[in-house]
Amino acid sequence: MGVRIITLMIKHFVLDVDGVLTDGRFHYSCNGKIMKVFGPHDNDGLKMIRDKVAIQFITADARGFEISYRRIWRDMDFPLTLVSEKDRYAFVSALGFEETAFMGDGYHDAPVMRDCALSFAPSSARKEAKAAADIVTESAGGNGAVMDACLYLKEFHFDRV
Amino acid sequence: MGVRIITLMIKHFVLDVDGVLTDGRFHYSCNGKIMKVFGPHDNDGLKMIRDKVAIQFITADARGFEISYRRIWRDMDFPLTLVSEKDRYAFVSALGFEETAFMGDGYHDAPVMRDCALSFAPSSARKEAKAAADIVTESAGGNGAVMDACLYLKEFHFDRV
Amino acid sequence: MGVRIITLMIKHFVLDVDGVLTDGRFHYSCNGKIMKVFGPHDNDGLKMIRDKVAIQFITADARGFEISYRRIWRDMDFPLTLVSEKDRYAFVSALGFEETAFMGDGYHDAPVMRDCALSFAPSSARKEAKAAADIVTESAGGNGAVMDACLYLKEFHFDRV
Amino acid sequence: MGVRIITLMIKHFVLDVDGVLTDGRFHYSCNGKIMKVFGPHDNDGLKMIRDKVAIQFITADARGFEISYRRIWRDMDFPLTLVSEKDRYAFVSALGFEETAFMGDGYHDAPVMRDCALSFAPSSARKEAKAAADIVTESAGGNGAVMDACLYLKEFHFDRV
Numbered sequence: 268m269g270v271r272i273i274t275l276m277i278k279h280f281v282l283d284v285d286g287v288l289t290d291g292r293f294h295y296s297c298n299g300k301i302m303k304v305f306g307p308h309d310n311d312g313l314k315m316i317r318d319k320v321a322i323q324f325i326t327a328d329a330r331g332f333e334i335s336y337r338r339i340w341r342d343m344d345f346p347l348t349l350v351s352e353k354d355r356y357a358f359v360s361a362l363g364f365e366e367t368a369f370m371g372d373g374y375h376d377a378p379v380m381r382d383c384a385l386s387f388a389p390s391s392a393r394k395e396a397k398a399a400a401d402i403v404t405e406s407a408g409g410n411g412a413v414m415d416a417c418l419y420l421k422e423f424h425f426d427r428v
Numbered sequence: 429m430g431v432r433i434i435t436l437m438i439k440h441f442v443l444d445v446d447g448v449l450t451d452g453r454f455h456y457s458c459n460g461k462i463m464k465v466f467g468p469h470d471n472d473g474l475k476m477i478r479d480k481v482a483i484q485f486i487t488a489d490a491r492g493f494e495i496s497y498r499r500i501w502r503d504m505d506f507p508l509t510l511v512s513e514k515d516r517y518a519f520v521s522a523l524g525f526e527e528t529a530f531m532g533d534g535y536h537d538a539p540v541m542r543d544c545a546l547s548f549a550p551s552s553a554r555k556e557a558k559a560a561a562d563i564v565t566e567s568a569g570g571n572g573a574v575m576d577a578c579l580y581l582k583e584f585h586f587d588r589v
Numbered sequence: 590m591g592v593r594i595i596t597l598m599i600k601h602f603v604l605d606v607d608g609v610l611t612d613g614r615f616h617y618s619c620n621g622k623i624m625k626v627f628g629p630h631d632n633d634g635l636k637m638i639r640d641k642v643a644i645q646f647i648t649a650d651a652r653g654f655e656i657s658y659r660r661i662w663r664d665m666d667f668p669l670t671l672v673s674e675k676d677r678y679a680f681v682s683a684l685g686f687e688e689t690a691f692m693g694d695g696y697h698d699a700p701v702m703r704d705c706a707l708s709f710a711p712s713s714a715r716k717e718a719k720a721a722a723d724i725v726t727e728s729a730g731g732n733g734a735v736m737d738a739c740l741y742l743k744e745f746h747f748d749r750v
Numbered sequence: 751m752g753v754r755i756i757t758l759m760i761k762h763f764v765l766d767v768d769g770v771l772t773d774g775r776f777h778y779s780c781n782g783k784i785m786k787v788f789g790p791h792d793n794d795g796l797k798m799i800r801d802k803v804a805i806q807f808i809t810a811d812a813r814g815f816e817i818s819y820r821r822i823w824r825d826m827d828f829p830l831t832l833v834s835e836k837d838r839y840a841f842v843s844a845l846g847f848e849e850t851a852f853m854g855d856g857y858h859d860a861p862v863m864r865d866c867a868l869s870f871a872p873s874s875a876r877k878e879a880k881a882a883a884d885i886v887t888e889s890a891g892g893n894g895a896v897m898d899a900c901l902y903l904k905e906f907h908f909d910r911v
Contacts, residue, residue: 291790292773292892294455297816299825301785302462307452308554311513311535330825333458342460342491352794374794374897393791393894409453411554414535455616463623468613469715472674472696494619503621503652570614572715575696616777624784629774630876633835633857655780664782664813731775733876736857 273384276428277320279367280420281359282413284326284335284347286372287389290409293331300331305338306409312417313343319425320368325350325358355379370416372396372408385424387416434545437589438481440528441581442520443574445487445496445508447533448550451570454492461492466499467570473578474504480586481529486511486519516540531577533557533569546585548577598750599642599706601689602742603681604735606648606657606669608694609711612731615653622653627660628731634739635665641747642690647672647680677701692738694718694730707746709738756867759911760803762850763903764842765896767809767818767830769855770872773892776814783814788821789892795900796826802908803851808833808841838862853899855879855891868907870899 285291288309294302313322323346324339326332332349339347350358352375359367359379368385369376372392377399380386388400389412397403404415446452449470455463474483484507485500487493493510500508511519513536520528520540529546530537533553538560541547549561550573558564565576607613610631616624635644645668646661648654654671661669672680674697681689681701690707691698694714699721702708710722711734719725726737768774771792777785796805806829807822809815815832822830833841835858842850842862851868852859855875860882863869871883872895880886887898 286790290453293788293790293821294777294785295788295817295821296785297820299820302455302457305454305456307447307454308534334456337458337460338454338456373791393897394888405555414554451614463616463618466615466617468608468615469695495617498619498621499615499617566716575715612775624777624779627776627778629769629776630856656778659780659782660776660778727877736876 273424275366275384277366277368277384277420277424279362280316280320280322281362281367281369282322282324283371283373283376284324284339285328285331286392286408287370288324288339288409288413290407291372291391300334303331303334303338304409306411308406308411309413309417310343312414313345316417316421316425317345320420322346323348325355327352327355356382359383368416368420370413385420387412387419434585436527436545438527438529438545438581438585440523441477441481441483442523442528442530443483443485444532444534444537445485445500446489446492447553447569448531449485449500449570449574451568452533452552461495464492464495464499465570467572469567469572470574470578471504473575474506477578477582477586478506481581483507484509486516488513488516517543520544529577529581531574546581548573548580597688597706599688599690599742599746601684602638602642602644603684603689603691604644604646605693605695605698606646606661607650607653608714608730609692610646610661610731610735612729613694613713622656625653625656625660626731628733630728630733631735631739632665634736635667638739638743638747639667642742644668645670647677649674649677678704681705690738690742692735707742709734709741756907758849758867760849760851760867760903760907762845763799763803763805764845764850764852765805765807766854766856766859767807767822768811768814769875769891770853771807771822771892771896773890774855774874783817786814786817786821787892789894791889791894792896792900793826795897796828799900799904799908800828803903805829806831808838810835810838839865842866851899851903853896868903870895870902 289303293300325348364382367383369383370387374393374395376396380399386400387402388396389408391407404412406412406415450464454461486509525543528544530544531548535554535556537557541560547561548563549557550569552568565573567573567576611625615622647670686704689705691705692709696717698718702721708722709724710718711730713729726734728734728737772786776783808831847865850866852866853870857878859879863882869883870885871879872891874890887895889895889898
């Protein structure tokens with residue numbers, strides 16, 4: 268969990284949705300997945316750095332895509348792409364690992380985290396993700412973890428380069 | 429976090445909504461922000477002091493305003509004003525900092541907290557808000573934090589002046 | 590918080606609803622209070638003792654009454670009465686304090702708790718209620734606190750008399 | 751809570767729903783039980799082992815059956831059977847205890863847990879279930895407990911036989 272030397276400017280900040288911008292839980296009625304819970308503070312943090320880095324969200328949750336889309340694209344105005352777990356590594360690789368920061372919380376996020384320039388996991392992430400992340404935030408997913416990551420990027424990266 | 433000497437009677441108690449009277453979370457469906465979660469005890473506390481101080485709520489959450497309005501204005505009968513983050517300091521300043529107590533939980537609340545006569549942050553607030561507050565309540569936002577602040581105001585201020 | 594000597598058989602078990610059988614939170618939409626969250630295990634516990642004691646629930650929440658009624662009367666088949674905070678003491682007194690066990694979580698429950706034969710507070714209760722209760726359960730309200738109280742009543746009272 | 755010697759290959763993995771795959775809570779409106787909260791990671795875990803063991807879910811919750819069915823059968827594609835608490839032991843016994851792993855969280859799950867080849871309880875389970883389980887997972891129900899159990903089965907059982 269030590270911080271690597273980042274030699275290039277970070278150009279991309281890619282974030283997973285469920286468990287990162289939400290608490291990871293799915294509210295089900297008899298009609299299926301109908302709600303997700305987004306947290307406070309995170310949008311404040313993203314606003315602080317959105318003019319310095321290309322921010323985008325990726326999700327493997329096809330059934331809940333409309334809900335994530337409503338929050339992320341319509342209300343927060345960030346790109347959201349449906350990327351399956353097995354294509355996640357290739358997707359981030361195509362952006363260029365050495366210029367990309369990544370935030371995720373799942374078992375399958377670990378390989379991406381190890382190869383990105385900088386990786387974040389919320390305190391509520393799977394232990395496999397936390398073990399692979401450079402930075403484990405103080406806050407949990409859906410409760411300020413993204414704000415923590417944005418403040419870190421601002422203070423220790425963008426304000427210094 | 430030590431308590432300042434308050435030389436004037438507190439006339440205004442201004443509270444943020446999300447993360448203070450709620451747990452800060454936004455429930456989203458594919459139709460957008462549809463629910464917030466308000467907690468127990470807080471209305472009991474506000475009733476104890478509402479004849480002694482002018483209580484009002486402010487919020488920067490335009491999309492969730494109708495939900496907050498339903499709880500705060502319709503059910504609890506307190507004023508609720510939409511004030512953007514950047515206008516918050518001027519709004520409270522216009523009431524008179526030296527006669528105003530404030531309760532907030534966010535990164536941008538810290539400057540207001542430093543200048544008010546007395547400031548409260550829930551235990552669940554951002555660390556930046558907690559560092560700026562005079563009093564960090566035992567309870568979390570949406571789970572009794574406002575009750576804690578009201579009991580404090582009653583016992584250590586209104587019952588003594 | 591020591592346990593009093595109970596000299597008579599407990600005939601009544603009176604429980605508050607919000608914060609005891611629920612987690613105390615109110616889910617609001619722009620249409621008002623629309624949901625409450627009830628927990629697991631509690632109905633299992635109540636079933637264990639319902640042939641030994643008259644169980645009833647009281648609530649001061651008029652706006653959420655229909656929700657509480659749906660769970661408690663319709664699904665669990667227990668009486669539910671709307672009793673305001675100020676009438677709570679008299680209501681329980683009329684049953685006979687010396688034959689009544691009470692479970693509550695609020696600031697205003699403390700006087701009832703002190704005079705009942707046996708009183709319970711969930712671990713998530715206001716500290717004022719916990720200080721007045723004979724027994725603070727290991728579990729939180731809406732998360733097994735009522736099951737804990739039922740097991741206590743079964744093991745330390747009904748199985749012994 | 752020590753791990754027993756398992757002499758036969760595990761053929762069945764039977765899981766309770768509420769408190770295991772969910773956080774155990776029931777969201778009520780005035781129309782009754784309308785929502786349950788399922789967690790992240792668990793489906794990822796079940797996918798890892800579904801070709802090695804017959805996975806099925808059982809539930810005693812008749813009123814919430816349609817919600818559980820929507821998640822488990824329709825979205826995750828696993829069998830779900832309504833089995834009352836009193837028939838649970840016989841149901842699992844008929845599969846053959848010595849070839850069955852079981853995961854549960856309730857007071858009445860303890861006897862099944864004691865007789866199965868391997869039993870799991872989430873960290874959030876009733877203490878009676880945790881005392882009877884071979885393995886108490888690090889994660890809570892509805893928050894990765896099933897993922898933990900699947901990783902355990904994969905690493906310490908299926909990868910070794």
